[in-house]
Amino acid sequence: MTPGARRALDAASTLFYDRGIHAVGVDLIAAEAGVTKKTLYDRFGSKEQIVVEYLAARDERWQAFLAPYVEAATTARGRILAVFDASRDWAGENSTKGCSMVNAHAEISDPAHPAYQVITGQKAWMLALFTALARDIAPRRAAKLGRTLMLLHEGALVAHGVGIFPDAIDQARDDAAALLRDGSRAAPTAGEKRR
Amino acid sequence: MTPGARRALDAASTLFYDRGIHAVGVDLIAAEAGVTKKTLYDRFGSKEQIVVEYLAARDERWQAFLAPYVEAATTARGRILAVFDASRDWAGENSTKGCSMVNAHAEISDPAHPAYQVITGQKAWMLALFTALARDIAPRRAAKLGRTLMLLHEGALVAHGVGIFPDAIDQARDDAAALLRDGSRAAPTAGEKRR
DNA sequence: GCAAAAGTAAACCGATCTGTCTACTCGCCC
DNA sequence: GGGCGAGTAGACAGATCGGTTTACTTTTGC
Known part of the structure; x- marks a missing residue:
């Protein structure tokens, strides 16, 4: 990637995340990056x-931010909680307005849009990660436990992004910790086959 | 509200939710509602x-959709689960793309925007509801339990909206049910004061 | 040392954006 | 029956949208 392209993508990233995709025009991206529209195109x-x-x-x-958190953990339970730790640290600097994928999804209606598979792919990857760690x-309950962790994690990102209450990701980490403590011996067959 | 205004607001609601706020112009709203722009303004x-x-x-x-669900429930636990039941039924018809408040929040950057307090107000109301029901x-743990339920619920709306996995709201209901079953006797002092 | 790649500067395109305006019609209520 | 609120039809405004183009300059790799 050329220096101009790099600056353009960096500028676009900040603008898209902060103001929304449709609200940011290419002229603004070019100006903010100190680049002409020709370079962009x-x-x-x-x-x-x-x-x-x-x-x-x-x-x-x-x-790349998440990997070292998970790798540094020594227990299965620690690896799961490490995801929440990474999210908390990430959110502090990079993500004050919630998940960029969820936010982008709100603005993209057409499933044929090439960004669509990036969004769903990221969510599928996170679910697969939680499920693998839960295993x-x-x-035997890895699928269900993975989905529960996913719900807590997604909920925390939203709660943090909209500012519903402070320290939402820490709270989700606590809830996950409690779930892994209590849940590992309770309700072994609940719900999975129901409905 | 005049008939023209009614039709305009209905058309705008569908368009805003499906395509995003910035992606929908007033001309389209007017055309879809069978109304002129002058009427809109x-x-x-x-x-x-x-x-x-x-x-x-x-x-x-x-x-208004939620109220009868909660009122029909006879136990405290049932009233909490009724919120998830209502969300599941609501999502089937009205909300295939996640929470309109969260989606709108993704497109509105300025906290001074008059829609901002509607968004945060709705989330505060939901948190207050969960907390009141948890009480x-x-x-003694109502605040924390209310926040946990909020996380599960928000996570379910996102998971459903983005289509991360099927029946996300049912899964969240199951998780809430398990939480109310196991959690009512476990981990009484966990986390609340911890950072 | 030279040619290709990468860039600037700026005009230009048609379309669309939010918002305003004039002129006119219809129905209702006092 | 006169006035008023609500509406249609449609032109118009200035700004901005995504995208293209021409002419020229800088950087860089072999």
Whole structure:
């Protein structure tokens, strides 16, 4: 990626996240990056493509941010809680307005939009991660436990983003910790087959 | 509200929710409602005001939809689970793209925007509801339990909206049920004071 | 040392954006 | 029956949208 493209993508990322995708025009991105529109279109081809690369790059950054947290943990339970720790630290600097994927999803209605699979892919990856980590704790309930952790985590990102109450991600971490403490011996067959 | 204003607000609600606020122009709203732009501006004054009334009316509809569910429940635990039941039924018809408040929040950056307090007000109301219902089960842990239920509920709306996995709201209901079953006798002092 | 790649500057395109305006019609109520 | 509120039809405004183009300059790799 050329220096101009780099600056453009960085500027677009900040603007898209802070103001929303539709609210940010390509002229603003170019001006903010100190780049001309020609450079933008030479490098990316379209605004749509900038959006796609914004989301993909942000996901990549998040995964790189998360990895050491999980790797540093020594227990299965610790690896799960490490995800919440990483989210809390990430949210402090990068994510004061909630999940960029969820926010982008609010603005993109067409499932054929190339950004769509980036969004759903990121969520699928997170669910797979929680499920895989849950497998080390409760192999037979891993799918269900993974989904529960996913719900707590997504809820925390929303609560933090909208500012429903303070320290939402810490609260979710506490809830996950309690779940892994109590849940590992209770309600072994609840719900999975119901409904 | 005049018939023209009614149709305009209905059309705007569908369009805003499905396509996003910034993606929908006033011309489209007018055309879809079978109304002229003059009527729009005579009745609402600005697009911003249409957005505010869209969110406020949707919140009002949701509260009216929810009330009978909660009132019909006979136990404290049942009243909490009734919220999830209502959300599941509501989501089936009205809310296939997640929470309109969260989605609107993604597009509105300025906290001074008049829609902002509608959004945060709705979330504060839901948290207060969960907390009040939790008080009947565990008075001393009501604040914390209310927040946990809020996280599960918000997470379920996101999971349902983005389509992370099927029956997300049912899963959240199951998790809430398990929490009310196990949690009522476990971990009485966990986390509340911890950072 | 030279050619290709990457960039600037700025005009330009048609479409769409929010918002305003004039001119006219219809129904209702006192 | 006269006035008023609510509406249609549609032109108009200035700004901004995503995107293209021309002409020229800088950087960089072989």
